[in-house]
Amino acid sequence: MIEETVDQFFIDRIQKKEIFSPLLFFKKLTLSITCRLILGASAFQDSEVNKLSQLFLEILAGISSLLRFDFPLTKYRKAKKAKKNLEEYLRIIISKRRQNKTLSDTSSLLNILLEQRDLEGNSLSDLEIASQILAILFGSHDTTANLLCSIIVQLEFNPFWREKLRDELKDKSSKPTLFSKEDSNLFIYILNECLRINPPIYTIPRKVIKSFEIADCQVPEGWYIILSPLLTHRLPQLYPNPEVFDPLRFSPSRQEHKKHPFAFVGFGGGAHKCLGQDLAMLEVEVIVTYLLKHYFWRFHNNLDNSDFLKHTLKRIKSLKISLNN
Numbered sequence: 001m002i003e004e005t006v007d008q009f010f011i012d013r014i015q016k017k018e019i020f021s022p023l024l025f026f027k028k029l030t031l032s033i034t035c036r037l038i039l040g041a042s043a044f045q046d047s048e049v050n051k052l053s054q055l056f057l058e059i060l061a062g063i064s065s066l067l068r069f070d071f072p073l074t075k076y077r078k079a080k081k082a083k084k085n086l087e088e089y090l091r092i093i094i095s096k097r098r099q100n101k102t103l104s105d106t107s108s109l110l111n112i113l114l115e116q117r118d119l120e121g122n123s124l125s126d127l128e129i130a131s132q133i134l135a136i137l138f139g140s141h142d143t144t145a146n147l148l149c150s151i152i153v154q155l156e157f158n159p160f161w162r163e164k165l166r167d168e169l170k171d172k173s174s175k176p177t178l179f180s181k182e183d184s185n186l187f188i189y190i191l192n193e194c195l196r197i198n199p200p201i202y203t204i205p206r207k208v209i210k211s212f213e214i215a216d217c218q219v220p221e222g223w224y225i226i227l228s229p230l231l232t233h234r235l236p237q238l239y240p241n242p243e244v245f246d247p248l249r250f251s252p253s254r255q256e257h258k259k260h261p262f263a264f265v266g267f268g269g270g271a272h273k274c275l276g277q278d279l280a281m282l283e284v285e286v287i288v289t290y291l292l293k294h295y296f297w298r299f300h301n302n303l304d305n306s307d308f309l310k311h312t313l314k315r316i317k318s319l320k321i322s323l324n325n
């Protein structure tokens with residue numbers, strides 16, 4: 001299903017040499033893949049991707065806006081409206097599916113949630129299911145699209161690795177290999193190195209439930225703290241020359257990411273570690289393989305390595321590329 005969606009997306013939406021934003025393109029593509037997996041292929045028409053994607057963009061703009069006032073025309077008001085529209089959209093799909101479970105969608109997450117019962121035999125309400133699905137859709141496509149952008153930028157900065165990967169892919173079947181867990185999987189090293197150097201989630205907030213001491217500082221219970229995958233991944237005591245792109249850090253002879261249980265936290269760690277990690281890696285592998293096998297890309301921005309390292313998310317937003325066979 002993932003390969004089919006990727007194939008269809010590139011063919012239908014990208015004209016040769018057309019200049020486009022890879023971030024918006026990847027967001028729509030990953031949103032489309034996740035919707036199909038969660039809602040089932042029959043519920044989701046391709047024409048709806050643009051509409052959904054626009055609603056998510058409005059929510060994101062509202063969350064990140066500094067002025068959170070509920071007045072007409074503010075980003076915050078627009079975001080609230082977009083969230084309501086999305087919930088309504090999902091509730092219509094959910095109630096239709098309750099009445100008529102489509103055979104082809106039996107393995108979708110929506111159908112699985114509809115089957116769930118608690119100890120008293122109660123099922124989840126439409127609203128509970130809608131908010132679960134909304135959270136997954138929201139957390140999944142933006143992060144994956146950002147990682148895809150930083151991969152193509154890093155491969156542009158490091159043509160040696162890009163061509164090595166392209167060569168390796170030539171001889172491989174198009175089937176994903178991530179789960180074969182081969183020790184010498186260059187793809188995994190490159191993907192991990194991109195996730196290390198430019199983690200899409202920079203900060204993870206936590207409330208302290210039990211006071212603790214760190215580096216001679218006492219952190220009291222009830223405080224809010226921020227964990228940073230970005231800063232962790234650039235600690236020289238874990239990753240020597242942390243700003244250098246070096247995929248072989250992850251090779252069996254070095255394994256720098258295993259120096260500490262929380263040295264590599266692009267997908268978080270502990271009880272709340274990302275539940276979509278395997279899906280994200282699979283999507284990224286299929287999409288990057290497709291790109292490298294079918295296209296050469298050209299960037300239409302002045303890219304600068306040290307500037308990109310400092311302002312990754314900002315620069316990704318303004319990226320423009322075109323593709324050629």
Ligand code: HEM
Nearest residue numbers: 139140143144147200201266267268272273274275276280
């Ligand atoms: C490259 C892509 C992704 C990255 C970098 C990423 C990163 C993360 C991180 C850092 C967390 C931990 C947040 C915390 O501890 O507070 C997290 C949690 C989560 N992620 Fe992802 N994620 C990605 C893709 C996905 C996908 C594709 C899905 C689902 C389809 C997903 C679903 C979730 C869920 C449900 C949680 C919450 C887990 C919990 O609280 O128990 N993520 N993700």
